[in-house]
Amino acid sequence: MKFRRSERLIDMTNYLLEHPGRLVPLTFFAERYSSAKSSISEDLAIIKETFEVRGIGSLNTVPGAAGGVRYMVSIKPEEAVAFIDELCGVMTSPNRLLPGGYLYLTDLLGNPETVNKIGRIIAAAYAKKKVDVIMTMATKGIPLAYAVANYLNVPVVIVRRDNKVTEGSTVSINYVSGSSKRIQTMVLSKRSLAETSNVLIIDDFMKAGGTVNGMVSLLEEFKATVAGIAVLVESDHVEERLVDEYISLIKLSEVDEKDKTIHVTRGNYFTKEAF
Amino acid sequence: MKFRRSERLIDMTNYLLEHPGRLVPLTFFAERYSSAKSSISEDLAIIKETFEVRGIGSLNTVPGAAGGVRYMVSIKPEEAVAFIDELCGVMTSPNRLLPGGYLYLTDLLGNPETVNKIGRIIAAAYAKKKVDVIMTMATKGIPLAYAVANYLNVPVVIVRRDNKVTEGSTVSINYVSGSSKRIQTMVLSKRSLAETSNVLIIDDFMKAGGTVNGMVSLLEEFKATVAGIAVLVESDHVEERLVDEYISLIKLSEVDEKDKTIHVTRGNYFTKEAF
Numbered sequence: 220m221k222f223r224r225s226e227r228l229i230d231m232t233n234y235l236l237e238h239p240g241r242l243v244p245l246t247f248f249a250e251r252y253s254s255a256k257s258s259i260s261e262d263l264a265i266i267k268e269t270f271e272v273r274g275i276g277s278l279n280t281v282p283g284a285a286g287g288v289r290y291m292v293s294i295k296p297e298e299a300v301a302f303i304d305e306l307c308g309v310m311t312s313p314n315r316l317l318p319g320g321y322l323y324l325t326d327l328l329g330n331p332e333t334v335n336k337i338g339r340i341i342a343a344a345y346a347k348k349k350v351d352v353i354m355t356m357a358t359k360g361i362p363l364a365y366a367v368a369n370y371l372n373v374p375v376v377i378v379r380r381d382n383k384v385t386e387g388s389t390v391s392i393n394y395v396s397g398s399s400k401r402i403q404t405m406v407l408s409k410r411s412l413a414e415t416s417n418v419l420i421i422d423d424f425m426k427a428g429g430t431v432n433g434m435v436s437l438l439e440e441f442k443a444t445v446a447g448i449a450v451l452v453e454s455d456h457v458e459e460r461l462v463d464e465y466i467s468l469i470k471l472s473e474v475d476e477k478d479k480t481i482h483v484t485r486g487n488y489f490t491k492e493a494f
Numbered sequence: 495m496k497f498r499r500s501e502r503l504i505d506m507t508n509y510l511l512e513h514p515g516r517l518v519p520l521t522f523f524a525e526r527y528s529s530a531k532s533s534i535s536e537d538l539a540i541i542k543e544t545f546e547v548r549g550i551g552s553l554n555t556v557p558g559a560a561g562g563v564r565y566m567v568s569i570k571p572e573e574a575v576a577f578i579d580e581l582c583g584v585m586t587s588p589n590r591l592l593p594g595g596y597l598y599l600t601d602l603l604g605n606p607e608t609v610n611k612i613g614r615i616i617a618a619a620y621a622k623k624k625v626d627v628i629m630t631m632a633t634k635g636i637p638l639a640y641a642v643a644n645y646l647n648v649p650v651v652i653v654r655r656d657n658k659v660t661e662g663s664t665v666s667i668n669y670v671s672g673s674s675k676r677i678q679t680m681v682l683s684k685r686s687l688a689e690t691s692n693v694l695i696i697d698d699f700m701k702a703g704g705t706v707n708g709m710v711s712l713l714e715e716f717k718a719t720v721a722g723i724a725v726l727v728e729s730d731h732v733e734e735r736l737v738d739e740y741i742s743l744i745k746l747s748e749v750d751e752k753d754k755t756i757h758v759t760r761g762n763y764f765t766k767e768a769f
Contacts, residue, residue: 265501321660323660325661358654365609365640374606
């Protein structure tokens with residue numbers, strides 16, 4: 220069965236979007252559509268241009284026998300800024316205030332479009348870096364971790380506070396929570412993470428950074444490397460931050476329970492060079 | 495700026511895939527590409543045909559002023575069968591056996607491609623039904639729940655075993671775990687679920703069905719309706735199942751710790767009429 224160009228473009232777009240970060244040999248597409256490699260190359264040039272113009276991502280062509288094409292996610296800076304500004308606006312609604320100065324954000328993290336957009340923004344910053352695995356802490360970070368992992372096409376490992384029989388043997392560490400100064404435990408299944416992996420740590424919220432710092436210590440037990448740390452929201456009003464190198468999309472600078480005001484701004488993602 | 499047809503096809507494909515289940519007015523695309531509605535209709539006819547031929551999904555066109563086009567996910571039966579058979583093969587590896595007859599599946603649920611494919615298979619069965627919300631129990635069901643939610647474009651609510659300050663006020667129920675017969679608690683944030691919602695319950699594993707049954711009871715507290723129940727793995731060797739109407743992708747019928755054998759087969763998804 221032969222495919223027309225228009226059909227090839229549609230199916231290739233779907234295939235590339237479903238396999239970000241993966242090198243797809245041209246012969247794969249040539250066989251899939253019974254087409255000449257030269258036609259496939261022309262198709263890819265059209266897709267590449269459209270992906271770039273529309274901010275969908277970039278297509279990198281690797282020449283040679285072992286070569287192929289790789290789709291890497293990106294986002295237009297103005298699209299990321301507009302989205303985060305909108306999210307900041309939504310977050311400052313006074314009815315999000317919970318007793319103790321906490322913010323209700325469960326609905327935002329329950330919306331797949333929102334979560335995917337956040338995941339896309341974070342993934343875009345790491346698309347060209349070496350990331351083998353995403354790590355997060357159960358449970359709030361899980362949706363974000365998978366959203367990022369989807370765009371980078373790498374597995375997710377989930378750190379827990381408790382041991383589960385279905386995890387097999389585990390490695391556990393004790394760490395000091397940065398804000399409450401309490402000693403806590405975190406546990407990771409031994410076989411879930413290969414040694415010397417490059418690990419991107421993702422979390423929804425960072426205050427002093429105790430949890431993130433704990434994950435960094437846990438990675439040392441696995442002889443793994445921190446490829447990066449990214450959080451959705453960082454809280455600004457802490458004396459001493461335990462973590463230095465990280466990106467945040469949103470900075471929560473003030474919550475006034477009495478006046479019912481919440482002050483949030485763009486995070487350091489938008490001032491870092493990487494962006 | 496005018497767009498050529500090839501560019502429109504690529505960008506529309508991306509847009510539709512990113513917004514499953516949503517009715518997109520033709521005028522939206524006409525404005526996006528400064529094109530006549532008649533050209534957009536022709537584009538959509540090409541996309542529709544390719545989506546159907548390649549098993550990507552279906553495009554439904556709603557006529558009239560309030561009309562538009564809606565992408566709904568699907569999967570070819572043979573693709574679903576091949577994937578589940580492969581997954582069954584992977585699951586029966588003896589080194590997955592944990593003490594107590596449990597199976598190590600964390601790596602499978604950590605792989606976004608695997609999770610997305612499972613999500614796609616489940617979503618395909620509910621794409622034409624009325625689903626407002628996906629519900630799951632923390633923590634193992636979360637990745638699957640989001641994968642299904644992505645394809646149906648509906649929010650996720652997460653039931654927990656414990657109260658969290660960041661959830662605001664909650665509704666909690668006690669339920670009896672089907673296999674251990676212990677009384678347990680489950681908690682859902684009050685404002686996370688609107689009354690009278692149609693809720694699809696997703697979980698990774700079901701034994702007697704106590705957890706799923708608990709979620710059904712919790713839904714009654716919210717005056718919500720069960721739109722469906724879908725699990726990745728059901729365990730076959732139980733005396734009495736607490737849940738009747740559900741779909742499962744995989745059936746675990748026997749785990750022999752001594753002989754190190756695991757027996758799994760396709761779940762009832764593949765024998766139900768829906769499929």
